[in-house]
Structures are given as structure tokens and as C-alpha cells.
Amino acid sequence: MATNWETVVGLEVHVELSTETKVWCGCKNEFGAEPNVNVCPVCLALPGSLPVLNATALQYIIKAGLALNCTIAHFSKFDRKNYFYPDSPMNYQISQLDLPLCRNGWVEIVLADGSTKRIRINRIHLENDAGKLLHAGDDVAEGESSLVDFNRAGVPLIEIVTEPDLRSAEEAGLFLNKLKAIIKYCGVSDVKMEEGSMRCDVNTSVRPVGATEYGTRSELKNVNSFSAALRGIEYEAKRHIALIEAGGTVDQETRSWRDAKGVSVVLRSKEEANDYRYFPEPDLPPVVLTEEDIERVRATLPELPDAILRRLTTEYGLSAYDAAVIVAEKESAEWFHEAVALAGAGNAKAVANWQTNELNRVMNAKGLGPDQIPVQPRQLAELLQLMEKGVITGKIAKTVFEKIVETGKDPEVIVKEEGLSQVADEGELAKVAMEVVVANPKVIEDWKAGKAAAAQFLVGQMMKATRGRANPQLAVKLVTEALRQHTGQA
Amino acid sequence: MTHNLSASRLNKAFASGELSAVEITEAFLARIEATEPAVRAFLTVTADQARDRAKKLDGRRRNGDGEIGLLAGVPVAVKDNMCTEGIRTTCGSKILGDYVPPYDADVVERLRAAGAIIIGKTNMDEFAMGSSGENSGFWPTKNPWDPGRIPGGSSSGSAAAVAAEQVTLSLGSDTGGSIRQPAAMCGIVGLKPTYGYVSRYGLVAFASSLDQIGPFARDVEDCARLFEVIAGGDRRDSTNAGRTPPAIKLGGEPSLKGVRLGVPREYFGAGIDPEVKARIDEAIVKLASLGAEIGECSLPHTEYALSAYYILAPAECSANLARFDGVRYGHRTLDSGGLLEMYMKTRQEGFGDEVKRRIMIGTYALSSGYYDAYYKKAQQVRTLVIRDFEQVFRQFDALITPTSPITAWGLGEKTDDPLAMYLADACTIPVNLAGLPGISVPCGLANGMPVGLQLIGKHFDDHKLLQYAWAYSKAAPFDARPPLGKGDK
Amino acid sequence: MALTRSQVEHVSRLARLGLSEVEKEHLTEQLSRILEHVESMNRLNTTDVTPTYHAVALQNVLREDKPHQSLDRAKVLSQAPEAEAGCFKVPKITEG
Numbered sequence A: 001m002a003t004n005w006e007t008v009v010g011l012e013v014h015v016e017l018s019t020e021t022k023v024w025c026g027c028k029n030e031f032g033a034e035p036n037v038n039v040c041p042v043c044l045a046l047p048g049s050l051p052v053l054n055a056t057a058l059q060y061i062i063k064a065g066l067a068l069n070c071t072i073a074h075f076s077k078f079d080r081k082n083y084f085y086p087d088s089p090m091n092y093q094i095s096q097l098d099l100p101l102c103r104n105g106w107v108e109i110v111l112a113d114g115s116t117k118r119i120r121i122n123r124i125h126l127e128n129d130a131g132k133l134l135h136a137g138d139d140v141a142e143g144e145s146s147l148v149d150f151n152r153a154g155v156p157l158i159e160i161v162t163e164p165d166l167r168s169a170e171e172a173g174l175f176l177n178k179l180k181a182i183i184k185y186c187g188v189s190d191v192k193m194e195e196g197s198m199r200c201d202v203n204t205s206v207r208p209v210g211a212t213e214y215g216t217r218s219e220l221k222n223v224n225s226f227s228a229a230l231r232g233i234e235y236e237a238k239r240h241i242a243l244i245e246a247g248g249t250v251d252q253e254t255r256s257w258r259d260a261k262g263v264s265v266v267l268r269s270k271e272e273a274n275d276y277r278y279f280p281e282p283d284l285p286p287v288v289l290t291e292e293d294i295e296r297v298r299a300t301l302p303e304l305p306d307a308i309l310r311r312l313t314t315e316y317g318l319s320a321y322d323a324a325v326i327v328a329e330k331e332s333a334e335w336f337h338e339a340v341a342l343a344g345a346g347n348a349k350a351v352a353n354w355q356t357n358e359l360n361r362v363m364n365a366k367g368l369g370p371d372q373i374p375v376q377p378r379q380l381a382e383l384l385q386l387m388e389k390g391v392i393t394g395k396i397a398k399t400v401f402e403k404i405v406e407t408g409k410d411p412e413v414i415v416k417e418e419g420l421s422q423v424a425d426e427g428e429l430a431k432v433a434m435e436v437v438v439a440n441p442k443v444i445e446d447w448k449a450g451k452a453a454a455a456q457f458l459v460g461q462m463m464k465a466t467r468g469r470a471n472p473q474l475a476v477k478l479v480t481e482a483l484r485q486h487t488g489q490a
Numbered sequence B: 001m002t003h004n005l006s007a008s009r010l011n012k013a014f015a016s017g018e019l020s021a022v023e024i025t026e027a028f029l030a031r032i033e034a035t036e037p038a039v040r041a042f043l044t045v046t047a048d049q050a051r052d053r054a055k056k057l058d059g060r061r062r063n064g065d066g067e068i069g070l071l072a073g074v075p076v077a078v079k080d081n082m083c084t085e086g087i088r089t090t091c092g093s094k095i096l097g098d099y100v101p102p103y104d105a106d107v108v109e110r111l112r113a114a115g116a117i118i119i120g121k122t123n124m125d126e127f128a129m130g131s132s133g134e135n136s137g138f139w140p141t142k143n144p145w146d147p148g149r150i151p152g153g154s155s156s157g158s159a160a161a162v163a164a165e166q167v168t169l170s171l172g173s174d175t176g177g178s179i180r181q182p183a184a185m186c187g188i189v190g191l192k193p194t195y196g197y198v199s200r201y202g203l204v205a206f207a208s209s210l211d212q213i214g215p216f217a218r219d220v221e222d223c224a225r226l227f228e229v230i231a232g233g234d235r236r237d238s239t240n241a242g243r244t245p246p247a248i249k250l251g252g253e254p255s256l257k258g259v260r261l262g263v264p265r266e267y268f269g270a271g272i273d274p275e276v277k278a279r280i281d282e283a284i285v286k287l288a289s290l291g292a293e294i295g296e297c298s299l300p301h302t303e304y305a306l307s308a309y310y311i312l313a314p315a316e317c318s319a320n321l322a323r324f325d326g327v328r329y330g331h332r333t334l335d336s337g338g339l340l341e342m343y344m345k346t347r348q349e350g351f352g353d354e355v356k357r358r359i360m361i362g363t364y365a366l367s368s369g370y371y372d373a374y375y376k377k378a379q380q381v382r383t384l385v386i387r388d389f390e391q392v393f394r395q396f397d398a399l400i401t402p403t404s405p406i407t408a409w410g411l412g413e414k415t416d417d418p419l420a421m422y423l424a425d426a427c428t429i430p431v432n433l434a435g436l437p438g439i440s441v442p443c444g445l446a447n448g449m450p451v452g453l454q455l456i457g458k459h460f461d462d463h464k465l466l467q468y469a470w471a472y473s474k475a476a477p478f479d480a481r482p483p484l485g486k487g488d489k
Numbered sequence C: 001m002a003l004t005r006s007q008v009e010h011v012s013r014l015a016r017l018g019l020s021e022v023e024k025e026h027l028t029e030q031l032s033r034i035l036e037h038v039e040s041m042n043r044l045n046t047t048d049v050t051p052t053y054h055a056v057a058l059q060n061v062l063r064e065d066k067p068h069q070s071l072d073r074a075k076v077l078s079q080a081p082e083a084e085a086g087c088f089k090v091p092k093i094t095e096g
């Protein structure tokens, strides 16, 4: 009988902190500069240079640790991790081995069935990023020679290590998105995977459903996007299962994900696993934090997604779904709050509807990022007002919304220019009603026969004739009158 | 003769206009030219920069702009492991044979600010690993007292240059005795400051937790003067204590009244040359005659300090020297197929035997499975060594020991016995493990070669050590000069 | 403890330090002697002794997050064994 397999996943996520300068030196921490312009004796490991810890980097990792429910260490130290690679100027990385700054945190994810699950975080430590290798082909080994740019060398990184609590690629995806959102809310990183400011290594293993022992895991490196992470996990799980079911065993090894080909290849076997020769960093004294120090950082934490979500559902009565969509991105939550502030709490649900339906539809269609919202909160507020005041119908409102997206103009302007305000002039509408009636003798018969739908149809015709601008209630009244008049019924 | 004047005297002469910086500089350049073939203390003589510098100093003095610095007009030599912007800095290694740093070490900035004239970069054991100067990647420096003998190391050139009066003052670095031991063997004064007193920014690291820069001079006043210039806070070195030493007052009647000096018996054990022991005993009598209270004491873990050091220093150096890989600067092998081969060959060609030995020991001691047995054990032994010192410093203000159990040995005598070479540092190494200040002052000759008396003090008691050493040197003046010097008297 | 030649070869690879056959031979012998001497430490019981990493204790030495003047690229690359397109150039990467 075939076994049912369970996938077990643990992640090591590296996040670049968005400090002004690098972690050990004062060189600018910026993305996309000319190669080797943000370098100095320290980040080039010139002889005689020494590292000095960036105070903001320290504050940021504590902030992230608190946001991820970690315990912050009162005593923490740095260690040297020794390995030779051309993008590592010192040929050791300053990291943290046994006394990381943050321990024992967790992130809560909402599964497809609506239930929630806690993913435990084992540790978060501070270390420096390496430089960039530029070479031919997506495969390091393919290039004949490589060029090294050290602008990124020394950029502060936090490494977030989870427990093996994830049970599928989907869960991994949910976790990564949640993690990304929380970090971004904290304002300690822009977490852009495409710019490499968030990268992850994936540890995957499989075991028969119900088993308590973990299977042998493989570590997947060079995973540079969310989708790559998910594809990589699925690939590895399939690979492991196939191996085992074919009577083989999984080797504990480090593999490299080749996204283009959608396959993973061996990088290092357990035997030749790196021997990093960690030892305490003699150039950096330890970091000692009091409760006061930690509380001072906690005080700088903004309201986090989970809290906001709770507030949106209780305070504004939004559906869990709408709230989740709005909170998913820092920018969209900020947009929502601004719009509600302008349109009034009473309109919160309306704002949410417009945001999660119309706005998201347009943004997806145009492929806009969360930081490229094409409508200003003020403009939606105005639009809602125009509807309230009865200046435009709900139907027209949608048209106006589209026009705002296209032109960026304000609703009032658009309504004026396009003459979209409702026609409430009874005399004018009465004429139209009569024309419609006269033009549809067949319908009159139906009406006589008592078919209510007949009147509906004529109202529809009126709307057509007025390009949707006729006040609906008025239109119904006038059509009925016109019918009575025309058929002489009193 | 200008070249045998003290720094304080030269500084006065310059300030008063009695001697111009140019005259002083020319006098020392001539002295170097005359004696260098016999001593070989310099890897680089910066004659042109020194001349330009001297002209500027004279100009400023004439126009009276800026006050006269503590070292204005004084020629200083710098060990070649301290970065000098635009001046080749080799660490005595082929792997940095033509490396030119783009920045000045903190101590070099301080020298310039004090008006010193940097006259050259001195020879040294490669990356400061050695006790004889013979591990230089270029050539061995000779002892001015006897060209057949070593000057001590690793600051071989800085010590020999001062002893040979090629320069008045020089800077050395001391990781296990590399200032005090050559000072003793060349008959001059050398101070290894408290760890963290002098910035390591710009000092090419050998063992980061042990390295400290310090002064060489022919008398204690000059040594104190140079120490005052280089010591102090620097935010670029996270291990710098950010302290400025108190003003050091030397002068008046030499006295050590009420000063309690301990004599640790472990430093007089087997292996000490009887002649050396005799000089130290005489020195102890002299110190007592100055009013010091002398008492015997014990530092029981001394014999283990050497073992701890020969794990810790190599371990740190194995990481510190990993950056010399042929990628960003320095030597790169000519025949390399791939990256791995480039690394292996570049480092094989660039490093000398002793450096290779230490990288190998350190890498082994840190490799998986051995960390606890070697590295951690050594750091624990380090703790015990520190406790020993804390104990005795409850009863004593300072300790007196020989700087080296033996005098300068013959060139080539110990080169094929590394362990024997290591044992020569037994008296200086514990001081580095504990981060304490230590000074070596000449205390006579043993079989024709200088002997050094070491004074060890509490953390940041460097100024007291200088006062004690000054009092001793006044009471027991050491006016013997190496043969090189004699001709000019 | 006595080192084997293959241990010496393993360590030289870890340290990216090429060694001639003669050097390997000498080092196997010398390192063994040095380690033997070093192991005198084992005579000491250090079970409850906390290791010392910094002889002069400091803590929380921090730098303000303010940019400094970086180095001139031309000056930096002038020291490089091989440079191209504003970058340092290295041979084919033969290992992960």
C-alpha cells in the first residue's frame, strides 16, 4: 500500500536592514550604485582595518526580534565564521554563533481553512552581507572568470531561522508573506526579494504521515524569489519521495536551486560540509542590554498586522477576508486608514469594498506594486461623498473611478467635464419617459396585461436614453405616470 | 653629534631654532646611510617625504603658525605593520611586497600631528611572528651590539634602528613580547602599553586580542614622551578603552619610597642564563636602595601561559591572515587555473615558514572536533593566568622579572627549532594574555650583550611603570653604547 | 597528540594554504611536537573556569549610523592584481 508523505520545511531567511550605512563601517548602504564606489578599508578588509558596530543596525534587529515575538538576549556576542570565497573580503563573516541577539519567537499564519498556526522562530542573529559576483550564466561555475563588486559587502543582515514547523510549500508561502509584512511594518527593511534584500535557504525533508522522527533534510540555496522557494520545496519533496519509494535514501546535502531549469543540483555533500571554525570575534566587545534598553526599542514598534486586522474587524466590522487583504501590505493598510479618516468611520465598509474590489482589480490588471496605488485616498473619499449627495449614481461612480485611474483627475472635475451628474429635472425626465413609452407599443400591451417586468424594461430604456444619469426612483415614478397617461387609465 | 641626542633635546633645539628640521633630518639620513649596511633595520627609508616634511616644519616654525608639537623636529621610524598612506607597508612579507595603503594608522596620524618626521618603515618578523627578526620575508636585521647576533623580534628593525642611533624614537608592536624582548636585546627602553590604551586602527592584525603598539627609545623620558603622543581614544577601534593617560611627571630625586615590587619566582626558573639572573638580582638591590619594598610572590600558572598563547595567537592569526588571498591587493600567483588553485598557490608563495606554521596550528586548533580541546581550553587557561596577576596585584604595585631569560643569540642558531624559539618569550607572553602594561629597561650587560629588566603593572598603570623605570634608570644609568655608536663619541 | 600527514593536508586545504611535499613532512613533525607541548594544559582542571575572550572588558561600543567618505575606486583598484569594469577580477570559481 502506498504511504502518504508529509513534507517538513524549515527556513533560514536573510533580510538586509535598511540602515543609512553598513554594519561595520560608514559606507553607504544603497542598492544599485556603480560597482565598488561604496567601499572603504573596513568593508574591503584592507590590512589594519577594524569593525565598529552600527547602532541603528543593533536597534533594528532588536525591533524585528520584538515584532517576531522573540526574547532579546541581555548578553550577546559576535563570532567569526571562516570560509574562503571571493565575495567575502575578510574571508570570514562576522556573525553570531551561540549567543544571538534574539531567540524563541513565532509568527502566526492563517491557513486556507481559516485556522491559524504558529511557526516557531529558533533565533535571529546579526551578521554582514557579502559582495556581489558578476559572471556569465546563472551558474557560478559556468563563468570563465568572475568580477567582484564589494558595494554590498558589509551591509547589515539579520538571519531568521525557523523551527521545522512548515508542512507544505503553501505554508512556507504564507509564512514568507507574513514575515515580509511584519518586517516591512517595522520599517527595518524594504524586504524586496527581487532586489535581494530578502533571501532564503530552504531545508526540506519528508516523512510518512504520522511519523514522529524527521527524515533526512536537504538544504536548498540560491533561492531568489517567493515562487522559487515554493517550486523548490515541491521539487525537493518529490525528489525525496521518489528516492525513498525507489528503495533509496536521501543524502544530507546542500543543493543549489536552478530556477530557470526548475531543478536543484548538488553543491556540497555532508562529508565535504564546510568546517567554519567559528570563534569569538576579538575585534568586537559583547553587547549587553538591560530591560530598559529593550523596552525603549519596544516603544518604537508600530501597530503590527495582526493587531490592525483585529481592529479592522471589530472596530469597523470588516469581513476577515477584506481586513486580511488590506493588512497584507503596509501601504494598503495606510491607504485604507487615510481614506477612512477622510470619508468618516461610517464609510469604512464602503472604503474596504472599493479597495478590495475595484482598486485591487485595477492594480492587478495594471500589474502595479503596493507602493504604486493609482488613486489617492482623498479621491475615493470625494467619490463616496458625490454618491451620498446623490450627485452621481453608483453605476456612474464606477465610471468616474476608472477615469480617476486613467487621468488622475479628481472626481468632481471628472463629473463636471463629462457631465455625469444625475438628471433630477422632473419636466425633462417626464418628456423622456413619454418618448420611451410611445416608442414601445408592445411593452404597453404587456403592461396592460399586468406584467410588472414591462415597467422595469421601460425604466431601463430611460436609463439608456440618459446614459445612466436619470435618478432611478424618479424614473420609476415618471414611467408609471406616462403609461397611465398614454393608455388613458387614470 | 646630532644623531645621539634625545628626543626632548632635539625638540628643544628645533623649537629654539638651534637646529632646523632639515639639519636634523639630513643628519639622520646620513647616519642611516653610514650604518644601514651593517644593521639592515629599514625596509623603506622615506628620505624624500622626510625632507619635504622637514622643510614644511621649518617654514611653520619661522612663521610661528601652530604651536610646536611634542615631537616637532624629531625623526621617528615606524614598524612596517602600521599603515602609512602612500608609503609601502609590507609587514615584512612577500605577500604585501608592494602594497601601498590608502590610509594612515591612528598612531601615524598622531605622530604627524605631534610634528614628528617619519623617516622610514622598519624590518620585522613576517606579520610580527617571531622573536629574532629572522622571519622577515626580506632579510634579517642585525644586532648593533654584535652583527653576528639577532636583535630580537618581532620589532627587530625598530629596536635596532634606535639602538644604532639611526633614529631617535620608533614604534613597535607587541603580541607576545615583540617590543620588550628586542628592547632588552638591543639595550634600549621599550613599553608594551595596557591593551586598549593605544588604537590598533591601521595596525595590521596578528592576534587581535593580544596586539598592542608601543614606543622604543634610548631613555625613559623619551619613551614616556612617545607614549603620551600615541595613547588615547579612537572610535575606529572597538577595543580601544577611550582613555587618555595622565600627564607623566619625571624628574627630581629618583625615589621608590612605599612602592611595593613583587618578584614572581616562576620567572627565574630553569633556562635562565646565570649572568642574566645576576644582572636582575643587582637591579633588585638597586630598586630596594631607592626605597622600594621588595617581596617574593608566585604566579603558579605561568608555565601554561606559553601553551595557551601558542594556541590563541595562531588561531586568531589564521583568520586575520585569511584576507591575504590575491583578490583585492598584494601578491597573486602567476600560474593559476581556477580560484582554489589561485588561493593555494598565492598563499604558498606569499607566506614564509613561520607564518605557515602558525596558520596551520591555528586552523587545526579551530577545526571541528578540536575547538574545545585547544581553543576553549586555552581561553580558560588565560583566565587562570589573569587570576594569578589579580592575586599578586593585591599585595604589589608592580612586578619585576627578566624581560628575556637569555641574551641575544647568534643568527641562525634557533631557526630550525621553533619550539626553542617560542620558549624565549616565556617572560613576556603572560603579560599580553592579561592585557597588562610591561616595560623593559636596560640593566647592564651579560657576556657583552644587553640585559633587560621587565616591570609589569596593573591595567592603565602605564604612567606608574614609566615613573618606576625612570627612577631605576637614574639610579643605575646604562651608558654603554653599541660599537656602532662608539666611533662618534 | 601526533598529527598524520593526511590531517596536515586537510588543514592546508581548509586554510587555502598550498604546501610542498617537504613542507608537509616538516609540518607534520613540527606541529605534532608543538601540540604535544601545548597539551601540558590538560594537566589543569578547567571545568568551571569561564574562558576570557577580551583581556580588558568593554561593552556596547557603537557607531552612529552616519555615512563617511568612501575610498576613490581608482585608488582601490590600483592595488588589485587584476581589475576589469570597475571590479576586482578573479579566476574561474572551481568550487561551490
Ligand SMILES: [Mg+2]
Pocket (backbone or CB within 6 Å): A014, A127, A159
Ligand atoms: Mg547567515
Ligand SMILES: [Zn+2]
Pocket (backbone or CB within 6 Å): A022, A025, A026, A027, A038, A039, A040, A041, A042, A043, A044, A154
Ligand atoms: Zn566601508
